[in-house]
Amino acid sequence: MNESDPKDILRFYLQNARDALLWKLDGLPEYDIRRPLTPTGTNLLGLVKHVASVELGYLGDTFGRPSGEALPWVAEGAEANADMWATADEPREEIVGLYRRAWAHADATIDALPLDTVGTVPWWPKGRDDVTLHHAAVRVIADTHRHAGHADILRxxxxxxxxxxxxxxxxxxxxxxYWTGHRDRLERAARDAGEKYGG
Structure with a gap:
């Protein structure tokens, strides 16, 4: 990474998040990468599907660079949260492949345009829908790292x-x-604090 090149820095942190998220699928069977592990249904493959859509939107469509990828789960009239899970008819390879193509498309946008290029986010409210490429890239990095953290916990x-x-x-x-003892120690501290401070 060239630390004096802002685009290199952005790509470095974005790629780290991408790699971390995809690694969470490694070695798991289909059921485990799809199964909901939170009350709101958060699941590993759904996170990958979501961030692929985010990259194609913010670092593609927003700057007049549509990818040509069909994303019915984010089209007008799509079911709410359809981008956050994979149907049984959506193979892992298809979603991972989409994500890798989204990387290439997003990276090409970062390479092609100056960071102060202004784009229009189609799903933001009119009058507040302008964004620079720099802002959009930082937003995608933050979102991807956030979801990589979710994936870390799920795994x-x-x-x-x-x-x-x-x-x-x-x-x-x-x-x-060690980790069993560490967790037990934290559990005791939490119980003691609950008794001491209430709640």
């Missing part, structure tokens, strides 16, 4: 896998016994 709940990628878990050393 940990499934099989204990944590971290940015296979070679970088960003965790202090400790085996199963």
């Amino acid at each position: 940990e709940l499934m099989d204990g896998a944590v971290g940015m990628n296979q070679g970088n878990d960003s965790m202090p050393p400790g085996g199963t016994a």
Whole structure:
């Protein structure tokens, strides 16, 4: 990464988030990448489908650079939250492939346009729908990192896998016994605080 090039910095952090999110699917069967693990239905493959749509929208359509990808789940009249889960007829490979094509399209937009280029976000209210490429890229980075964090928690709940990628878990050393003891200690502290401060 060229630290004096703002576009390199943006691409670096965006790609880190993309890679972290996709890694969360590795080694999991179809059921696990699709199953809802929160009361609102958050699931791993749905997160990938969502961020692909976000990239194509903010770093494509917004700047007059449509990708040509069909995204019926975000079209007018689509079911609410249709971009946040994958139907049984949407293969993993199809959604991951869409996400990789979205990366290429978004990166091409960042490469082609100056960061102060102004675009129009089609789904924002009129009069407040202008955005610079720099702003849109930062927004996509923030959104992708947020969802990579969601994915990190979902994956940990499934099989204990944590971290940015296979070679970088960003965790202090400790085996199963350490983490069980650590969690128990936090549980005791939470109960003690609940008794001490109420609630």
